[in-house]
Amino acid sequence: MLAMTNKLHNRIDESLIALRRILRTTELYARDLAQAAGVTPAQLRVMQIVDEVDNATPKMLANQMGVSQATVTVLVDKLVMRGIVERVPSELDRRQVNVVISDFGQNALKEAPDALQQRYVHAFAELADWEQAQLVSSLERVADMLDAKNTDVSPVLTAGELRAGKNSE
Numbered sequence: 001m002l003a004m005t006n007k008l009h010n011r012i013d014e015s016l017i018a019l020r021r022i023l024r025t026t027e028l029y030a031r032d033l034a035q036a037a038g039v040t041p042a043q044l045r046v047m048q049i050v051d052e053v054d055n056a057t058p059k060m061l062a063n064q065m066g067v068s069q070a071t072v073t074v075l076v077d078k079l080v081m082r083g084i085v086e087r088v089p090s091e092l093d094r095r096q097v098n099v100v101i102s103d104f105g106q107n108a109l110k111e112a113p114d115a116l117q118q119r120y121v122h123a124f125a126e127l128a129d130w131e132q133a134q135l136v137s138s139l140e141r142v143a144d145m146l147d148a149k150n151t152d153v154s155p156v157l158t159a160g161e162l163r164a165g166k167n168s169e
Contacts (some may be wrong), residue, residue, distance in 0.1 A: 007152050019142070029116040038110035039084070046075050047109050050085055050101045084108055 021066070030041055030157060031168035037044065042065075045098045048063055062072040076099055077087040086106035 010033070013158075026116060029113070032113055037108045038082070039108060039112070041116065043075055043079055043084075044109075044112055044115060046072070046079060046099075047084065047101060047105055048115070050099050051106070051109060055092065056099045057090070058099065061099065079105070112149065 026030070026041075033039060033044060039047065041076055045065060046061060053060070058069055058072045058076060062069045065072065074085070076085060080087060082132060083102055085099050085101050087097045089102055092096050125134070127135065
């Protein structure tokens with residue numbers, strides 16, 4: 001029975017260490033990104049989408065990032081204040097505003113280190129189908145164990161909260 005208890009405690013410790021490594025890596029990445037490009041991971045994702053897409057509207061950004069329009073508004077406001085993106089009237093629909101990246105934003109994007117989630121995506125894509133399914137299942141189980149299944153998040157690896165009004169980026 002003692003061997004079983006030690007084995008359980010070792011696995012608990014190993015799982016907590018693995019979780020802490022993930023959290024610590026996201027914290028270090030966010031710090032490195034802030035130092036290199038002066039933006040948060042969520043702001044970087046907005047910049048990447050705006051750079052890749054013509055006529056990026058706040059609604060489109062919210063849909064693609066999986067967050068509310070209020071969250072996108074806060075992210076874009078901060079990027080506008082720093083001169084990284086601009087809001088310009090849509091040429092297609094006068095009721096809409098497009099978000100475009102500035103020259104300063106282009107330079108910040110070039111200075112940014114590889115996004116942590118991009119590293120994850122590349123590594124995940126290399127896994128066999130069964131490994132991908134197992135990993136997703138395990139991660140969903142961990143989220144359930146932490147009572148985090150209903151937390152509003154986007155597919156951006158960051159240690160911060162993405163909700164508008166609660167430590168928004």
